[in-house]
Each structure stands twice: as C-alpha cells, then as structure tokens.
Amino acid sequence: MTCGFAIPRFEGMAIPRARRVAVLLAVGPLLVLLLGGWTASPRVARGLADAAPSRAAGLATTPRFAEVMGYEPVALPELSGALVSPDGDCSTPTGGTVFGFDDACREHDLAYDVLRYRQAVGLPVDGRDRFAADAQFGRRMGERCVTSGGSLGCLATAGIYVAAVTVNSVRQGYRAPAEETGVQIAGSSLGLVLLAGLPFAPALGARAFRRRLRREELCLAPPAASSGWAGAPGSLVRWNELGREGRRLLTRSPVAPRALRVLVGVESARRLSARVALALAEAERVGAFSRGTVCVAVPTGSGWLNPHAVESLERATGGDVATISVQYAAAPSWLSALAHPGAHRWAAEALLTAVHARLQLIDPAVRPRLVVHGESLGANAMASALVWRPSVAADVDGGLLV
Numbered sequence: 001m002t003c004g005f006a007i008p009r010f011e012g013m014a015i016p017r018a019r020r021v022a023v024l025l026a027v028g029p030l031l032v033l034l035l036g037g038w039t040a041s042p043r044v045a046r047g048l049a050d051a052a053p054s055r056a057a058g059l060a061t062t063p064r065f066a067e068v069m070g071y072e073p074v075a076l077p078e079l080s081g082a083l084v085s086p087d088g089d090c091s092t093p094t095g096g097t098v099f100g101f102d103d104a105c106r107e108h109d110l111a112y113d114v115l116r117y118r119q120a121v122g123l124p125v126d127g128r129d130r131f132a133a134d135a136q137f138g139r140r141m142g143e144r145c146v147t148s149g150g151s152l153g154c155l156a157t158a159g160i161y162v163a164a165v166t167v168n169s170v171r172q173g174y175r176a177p178a179e180e181t182g183v184q185i186a187g188s189s190l191g192l193v194l195l196a197g198l199p200f201a202p203a204l205g206a207r208a209f210r211r212r213l214r215r216e217e218l219c220l221a222p223p224a225a226s227s228g229w230a231g232a233p234g235s236l237v238r239w240n241e242l243g244r245e246g247r248r249l250l251t252r253s254p255v256a257p258r259a260l261r262v263l264v265g266v267e268s269a270r271r272l273s274a275r276v277a278l279a280l281a282e283a284e285r286v287g288a289f290s291r292g293t294v295c296v297a298v299p300t301g302s303g304w305l306n307p308h309a310v311e312s313l314e315r316a317t318g319g320d321v322a323t324i325s326v327q328y329a330a331a332p333s334w335l336s337a338l339a340h341p342g343a344h345r346w347a348a349e350a351l352l353t354a355v356h357a358r359l360q361l362i363d364p365a366v367r368p369r370l371v372v373h374g375e376s377l378g379a380n381a382m383a384s385a386l387v388w389r390p391s392v393a394a395d396v397d398g399g400l401l402v
Helices: 014-040 042-049 054-060 063-069 102-120 127-147 152-171 182-215 243-250 272-286 307-316 333-339 343-359 377-388
Strands: 074-076 082-084 260-264 293-298 321-326 369-374 398-401
Touching: 063 102, 074 102, 082 102, 102 127, 127 152, 182 243, 182 333, 243 260, 243 307, 260 272, 272 321, 272 343, 293 307, 293 343, 293 377, 307 321, 307 369, 321 343, 333 343, 333 377, 343 369, 343 377, 369 377, 377 398
Parallel strands: 260 321, 293 321, 293 369, 369 398
Antiparallel strands: 074 082
C-alpha cells in the first residue's frame, strides 16, 4: 500500500536544527580566526618557507628578467632586503588593507613573476618553488601581524589571504601562474570543490534518504491498541518516528494471534543506547519476554525487515513469539555502510546483548528461546555480533541470516 507524501511537524525537531545552525555561526568565525592565525603565524610560515629559493632573487636581478618581464624589481629594506614588484598589489577589490600587507603582496607578485620568467625562457619550473613562495607570503603576513600588535583580526585576514593563495596554487597544480579565463577558473574551482566534497558525499546522501523515509507514508494508519505492536495507541514508540519501512511492516495484517512486533526507528532517539533502552522498555510493556520465542532482528540499512521472514516465524510458532528490532540508519545498505561504517554491527551487538541479559533474569524452566534474524547488511551485522559475543552466541537457539 502506498500513499501521498507528507511533511510532518515533528515535536522538538526545530529546536535542535536551529541550535546546530547557531553553533555553526558561532564556531565558524572562531575556526577562521584560529586556523588563519596558525597559517599566518611566523613560526609556522618560517618552517614552510625555509626553502625559499635564493636563486629567485638572482634571476630577478638579471638584465634579461627586466627585458622579458618589462620591469626591474626594487629593494625594500624594511623587509630584510627583500625584492618586490614595483607595481604589485594584493589583487583585492578594495586594494590594500588596514593591516599593511601591501609589501608582502608585492614580494609575492615578484616571486610569481620569477616563475613566469622561468617558463618564458625555457627554464624548468618546480612546483616546490611556488609552494615556497606561498609559504614566504604567509610568513611575511604573519610577521606584519606580530609587529602591529598580533590582533586576531589581522591574523584572520592574513589567514584568508594565505588560504586564497593556497587554493589557487592547488587549483593550478603548482605550475607557473597563468592567466585564465572566467570559464577556466570556474571549471577548475568546481572540480576542486567536488573533489574536496567527495568524502562527505555518502553522509550527505544518507541524510537525504533519512529525511525522505521519515516523511513517506505517514498517512498509513497505526496498528490497533490490542495488537501490542510498536506505534499503536499507548506504545512508547511514536508512529511518526518509525520511518517508512517500520510503518509498512506494522500495517500488514496479523498472520498469527498474540505475535508481538517491537520496532524502534532511528528517529526515536538520537543515541543507539537510548534506542536499545526504548526497545527493551516497549518489550517489557507488551509482555514480549513472556512469549515462547524472542527474535532479535537486524534490518537492512533503510530499516527494512523482510515481512515474509517475520510472518513465517509468527506462523511457525503459532503467534507465541516477539520480534524485537532497532533501526541503525535510514538509507540503502551500501550507502549506510559508507556513511556510517560500523553502525550496523554496533546496533546488532548492543540489542542482542541487552535482550540476552534480560532473558538471563528469567527462570531457565520458562525462559523463551532466543533466535536471530538478519538480511543484507543486517545479516552481516548479526554475524559480527555473534562472533564478538561468543557467550551470547552460545545461548542462541537458532537463526536465519540471508
């Protein structure tokens, strides 16, 4: 059965999201200040720039450099005798800054012109020279901040300058600086952004699936209160927190009387330990541990439990069974494994251990049988749990891992 798509208003969901945004807005500038200060600090930059080639100054003072590049560098005693480009600047829309970085920018421009000169006259261009030029740039800006009082604003601005220069060098592969069209800059920048974002793609994809599955098929009616199933009236598990797959399983018609289904969705609690505790509390509430068989089932990444496996066990036991399951993700198994590596194994181990511990409190004469089930990533998770918990595995009476 399918139904329309709805966007519910989850109780308490808006506050955590707003809180996360507020934290990002507060922490973001602080990180810029700290990282900018670290990048532009004289000690760090000096360590990076120790290899700044003295041969660059030698090339810049040759007559041929002036012939090819069209100017002669000038010396600045205030920069320890450094040579700078007389017409260089910081290449920003506003020109120089209140922190006086102009001389460092002019020195950096000359270093880049030396690289262009080497390429023009057929000399080899080593990427390490451009790296050293960028590092020297960071060193000069850091020294400027220190001599001007070492304010956080100065260090943060220097960090932004150095970051921009570094990103541009990475984008150009640390080759000789070249003039580029807007299309070339946009294309290479987009490629760099996509490459940098690649490690985050699985998590973003899993998050998108989670949002989708928690909203789908909310119009399905929850099971009757007399069923003893999760999500029913009086249940500790809220219907809108079960996700699409949980709601689908719990809206199927019962195949055997007295069979219990205790499902906890990934939206039911933020922490795995809290979801496991909720599952045990719900199992206690409905009397799951008074049944002849208790099945610990691990779903796939999307939260899907094979209804045929669940219903077959219910038929085989004549309904004298309780199935307990805790969701660990809400995305296809392959994506869940990439975005949340290990989450499926931790969930299976935590739930199986908790249920086993609860069963040990029951008189062995009337203790329910413990069986397990898992399919796809859920089978992998349960198999791992049985390996890592041999004492628990010894008390498992049977199972089906597909």
